[in-house]
Amino acid sequence: MNADPAPLPRILILASGNGTNLQALIDASRERDFPGQVVAVGCNRPGAFALERAAQANIDTFVVDHKKYDSREEFDGALMAEIRRHNPDLVVLAGFMRILTTDFVRALRGSLLNIHPSLLPRYTGLNTHQRALEAGDEVHGVSVHFVTEELDGGPVIAQAEVTVDPDDTAESLAQKVQLKEHLLYPIVVRWFCEGRIQLGSDYVLFDGELLRKPMRLPDERVTH
Numbered sequence: 001m002n003a004d005p006a007p008l009p010r011i012l013i014l015a016s017g018n019g020t021n022l023q024a025l026i027d028a029s030r031e032r033d034f035p036g037q038v039v040a041v042g043c044n045r046p047g048a049f050a051l052e053r054a055a056q057a058n059i060d061t062f063v064v065d066h067k068k069y070d071s072r073e074e075f076d077g078a079l080m081a082e083i084r085r086h087n088p089d090l091v092v093l094a095g096f097m098r099i100l101t102t103d104f105v106r107a108l109r110g111s112l113l114n115i116h117p118s119l120l121p122r123y124t125g126l127n128t129h130q131r132a133l134e135a136g137d138e139v140h141g142v143s144v145h146f147v148t149e150e151l152d153g154g155p156v157i158a159q160a161e162v163t164v165d166p167d168d169t170a171e172s173l174a175q176k177v178q179l180k181e182h183l184l185y186p187i188v189v190r191w192f193c194e195g196r197i198q199l200g201s202d203y204v205l206f207d208g209e210l211l212r213k214p215m216r217l218p219d220e221r222v223t224h
Contacts, residue, residue, distance in 0.1 A: 012088035014096040019050025021094040028186030036193035076104040110199040112147040124152035160217035
């Protein structure tokens with residue numbers, strides 16, 4: 001008699017806005033062989049289109065409106081209560097525009113991923129595309145990393161590059177980077193669900209070995 005298959009890892013996604021990376025993750029999760037399931041989408045803005053994307057996919061949603069809380073600690077406490085209610089194995093930040101408290105990040109250590117529109121460690125924080133242009137960079141891109149207490153400073157798992165052309169603007173560069181985001185994030189989430197990546201003290205393990213430099217996505221495919 002065959003044993004029941006193990007339940008798929010449970011993924012909870014946090015978003016704040018339009019939710020294009022959320023949509024990429026939802027689409028990927030619908031593939032027959034995807035090793036995880038998106039169980040909930042949370043948002044800090046009641047009118048965000050990300051909530052509509054989740055509703056259209058019949059995914060449970062919740063809102064924790066940051067404007068209703070007097071401190072980051074109170075907001076993060078309410079957010080954590082909602083997260084715990086869904087019992088996720090992985091929490092994915094997909095354009096979630098909140099700086100999280102140290103206690104929140106520590107509570108989810110090793111199961112919290114973020115995507116950032118630069119080739120970290122370059123350009124942490126905001127306005128990354130304009131800063132890349134002002135620096136005269138020829139190459140720009142996106143990083144997926146484990147979240148730690150340092151803002152945009154957790155160990156990087158994978159990156160994808162784009163070429164900066166002479167006529168690029170911050171807007172055109174953002175569009176290029178976003179296309180790479182939609183390819184890269186589902187791949188990294190798949191790796192997590194397959195148990196291929198883990199967070200060490202300040203490094204990433206990939207298939208049980210130290211990842212000495214981020215994985216790359218060249219020509220729209222990932223190599224190791």
